[in-house]
Amino acid sequence: MTASPEVAVALRHVSKSYTRGGQAVEVLTDIDFDIQSGDFLALMGPSGSGKSTLLNLIAGIDKPTGGQILVGGTDIATLDEADLADWRAGNVGFIFQFYNLMPVLTGLENVELPLMLTRLNRRERREHAALALEMVGLADRMQHYPNELSGGQQQRVAIARALVTDPTLIVADEPTGDLDRKSAGEILDLLDRLNTELGKTIIMVTHDARAAERAHAIRHLEKGELSSLEINPRATPSHA
Amino acid sequence: MNLTRVPLSYVWRNLLTRKLTTGLTAGGMALVVFVFATVLMLEAGLKQTLTATGLPQNVVVIRKGSQTEVQSGVSRSEAAIIESQPNIALDGAGRLLSSRESVVLISLKKQGSGKPANVVVRGAGEQGLALRPQVQLLAGRQFRPGSSEIIVGRAIADGFDGVQLGASLRFARRDWLVVGIFDAGKTGFNSEIWGDAEQMMQAFRRVNYSALVFQLADSNGYEASRQALEADQRLTTEYKRETRFYADQAQTMATFISILGTVLSVIFSIGAVIGAMITMYAAVANRTGEIGTLRALGYRRSSVMAAFLAESLLLALLGGVMGVVLASFMQFFAVSTMNWQTFAELAFSFTLTPAIVVKSLLFALFMGLLGGFLPAVRAARMQIVDALRAA
Numbered sequence: 126m127t128a129s130p131e132v133a134v135a136l137r138h139v140s141k142s143y144t145r146g147g148q149a150v151e152v153l154t155d156i157d158f159d160i161q162s163g164d165f166l167a168l169m170g171p172s173g174s175g176k177s178t179l180l181n182l183i184a185g186i187d188k189p190t191g192g193q194i195l196v197g198g199t200d201i202a203t204l205d206e207a208d209l210a211d212w213r214a215g216n217v218g219f220i221f222q223f224y225n226l227m228p229v230l231t232g233l234e235n236v237e238l239p240l241m242l243t244r245l246n247r248r249e250r251r252e253h254a255a256l257a258l259e260m261v262g263l264a265d266r267m268q269h270y271p272n273e274l275s276g277g278q279q280q281r282v283a284i285a286r287a288l289v290t291d292p293t294l295i296v297a298d299e300p301t302g303d304l305d306r307k308s309a310g311e312i313l314d315l316l317d318r319l320n321t322e323l324g325k326t327i328i329m330v331t332h333d334a335r336a337a338e339r340a341h342a343i344r345h346l347e348k349g350e351l352s353s354l355e356i357n358p359r360a361t362p363s364h365a
Numbered sequence: 366m367n368l369t370r371v372p373l374s375y376v377w378r379n380l381l382t383r384k385l386t387t388g389l390t391a392g393g394m395a396l397v398v399f400v401f402a403t404v405l406m407l408e409a410g411l412k413q414t415l416t417a418t419g420l421p422q423n424v425v426v427i428r429k430g431s432q433t434e435v436q437s438g439v440s441r442s443e444a445a446i447i448e449s450q451p452n453i454a455l456d457g458a459g460r461l462l463s464s465r466e467s468v469v470l471i472s473l474k475k476q477g478s479g480k481p482a483n484v485v486v487r488g489a490g491e492q493g494l495a496l497r498p499q500v501q502l503l504a505g506r507q508f509r510p511g512s513s514e515i516i517v518g519r520a521i522a523d524g525f526d527g528v529q530l531g532a533s534l535r536f537a538r539r540d541w542l543v544v545g546i547f548d549a550g551k552t553g554f555n556s557e558i559w560g561d562a563e564q565m566m567q568a569f570r571r572v573n574y575s576a577l578v579f580q581l582a583d584s585n586g587y588e589a590s591r592q593a594l595e596a597d598q599r600l601t602t603e604y605k606r607e608t609r610f611y612a613d614q615a616q617t618m619a620t621f622i623s624i625l626g627t628v629l630s631v632i633f634s635i636g637a638v639i640g641a642m643i644t645m646y647a648a649v650a651n652r653t654g655e656i657g658t659l660r661a662l663g664y665r666r667s668s669v670m671a672a673f674l675a676e677s678l679l680l681a682l683l684g685g686v687m688g689v690v691l692a693s694f695m696q697f698f699a700v701s702t703m704n705w706q707t708f709a710e711l712a713f714s715f716t717l718t719p720a721i722v723v724k725s726l727l728f729a730l731f732m733g734l735l736g737g738f739l740p741a742v743r744a745a746r747m748q749i750v751d752a753l754r755a756a
């Protein structure tokens with residue numbers, strides 16, 4: 126199975142089940158769809174619908190029970206633990222609901238963390254991290270620790286951390302779930318910019334209809350099965 | 366290979382963040398390292414004292430199989446035969462550098478406790494002092510040959526009653542006048558009383574000397590001289606370089622101290638290792654979300670494992686340094702106790718050597734490795750998705 130060059134992620138007959146108390150629980154059944162390069166996709170659905178599991182599979186932090194996940198031509202389902210870790214380091218940027226910053230590290234050091242896995246030297250790492258923080262508007266907060274930052278600011282540090290390695294794919298799991306409306310709006314603006322200005326492919330899981338509105342396309346999950354693609358006519362190439 | 370890609374500042378600051386836990390765990394390790402280092406220092410001090418007591422160019426002659434001077438006997442005729450062998454140094458006046466000595470134990474009361482302890486009384490020949498340049502008079506003067514005068518080592522003068530300068534000490538049915546106090550550095554002679562050999566022999570009613578000490582004219586010729594003397598059918602004596610002789614005397618006690626110390630350290634270290642393990646398990650449990658995040662960012666299992674092992678090792682190193690610093694203060698204390706091989710009182714001090722510092726720190730790191738291993742394995746084996754959910 127091959128994917129055309131414009132396809133960033135291709136899922137082919139992906140299924141995922143857990144064994145709980147001797148019984149197999151099917152979370153995802155025969156998921157089959159493509160995500161175009163440069164797309165901004167929202168995954169929606171009720172709790173337990175499997176949308177986070179799907180995101181985890183695409184991001185390479187969980188493995189499918191069956192099927193193929195082709196990212197840039199690589200079937201990540203076949204990679205072993207160490208190779209998969211290296212693949213994540215080079216190709217995926219993560220944004221979490223609760224930011225997941227290291228509390229003992231400053232904003233700059235948090236952003237530098239993924240760069241420790243690259244060949245960059247200390248000075249280059251600092252430069253890259255500072256640039257990423259400038260991009261999210263936190264140039265004046267680099268030496269602050271996470272507990273000295275607001276929720277919105279922490280999430281912006283996390284976004285800087287996600288984009289600092291220049292990954293093709295950015296996955297966001299409820300990025301606005303813990304934020305007030307104003308901060309959430311700012312974060313969504315930032316994601317918009319990553320998508321339109323930097324051309325990043327973004328896959329976002331969300332409950333929030335307002336957040337989903339920013340995506341180009343929305344897919345609904347229901348009991349482990351995918352509904353058809355819904356193109357968002359209101360989404361604009363650049364933010365309003 | 367990316368082993369510790371996790372920045373060291375992350376490891377270090379996590380230790381600093383939980384100051385109390387880190388302090389208590391490192392403190393526990395510090396106590397164990399303190400005991401470990403102290404025992405090694407005791408052993409080193411003992412060995413150093415007894416090794417420094419002798420000079421390599423001096424040879425001690427004792428009766429075969431006697432091991433110590435107190436148990437030994439060398440007859441006058443044997444002494445004469447030995448002194449006639451060619452490899453003996455001469456002093457400036459052309460006299461043989463040889464001392465026929467009589468060594469007896471007497472009981473004296475310790476200062477403070479008043480408890481009796483055995484003290485070596487050495488009757489030395491005229492060359493006794495010339496053979497031991499490390500023995501220096503601190504106060505008073507040398508004893509006169511043929512008199513009931515004695516000089517007292519500093520450890521005895523400081524640690525026992527009735528031996529100050531000018532005092533009269535009664536033993537062997539005679540009164541002996543203390544005319545001098547001597548210092549012999551960190552050697553066993555510091556714990557002895559010296560007088561004239563012939564006077565001592567009379568007083569103690571001995572016919573034989575205990576030992577003979579002579580200086581080799583040619584130190585390299587020791588082996589040849591020893592073989593020649595041992596081949597002599599008239600002699601029932603054995604020969605050791607003075608350094609070797611005194612080092613052998615420390616052997617039993619050094620072995621005992623080292624066994625006792627090792628057993629104690631091992632038992633205590635089990636407690637410290639368990640303490641470190643609890644601390645590290647708690648650290649892993651508290652940072653489950655961070656572990657998941659690191660792994661998601663692309664850190665391998667091995668990096669996470671290395672990060673937690675590094676944290677445990679750093680914690681142990683902290684304890685190790687604290688323990689060694691604590692132990693280094695022990696150098697200010699001297700111990701005076703019975704050497705069971707000679708049954709005589711011996712003063713020595715805790716001695717910190719670079720080797721002991723290295724051994725102690727390695728011991729601490731080993732504890733850290735043991736304590737940190739299982740928690741680090743747990744951290745490394747977590748499933749990313751489960752770890753992230755726990756955040």
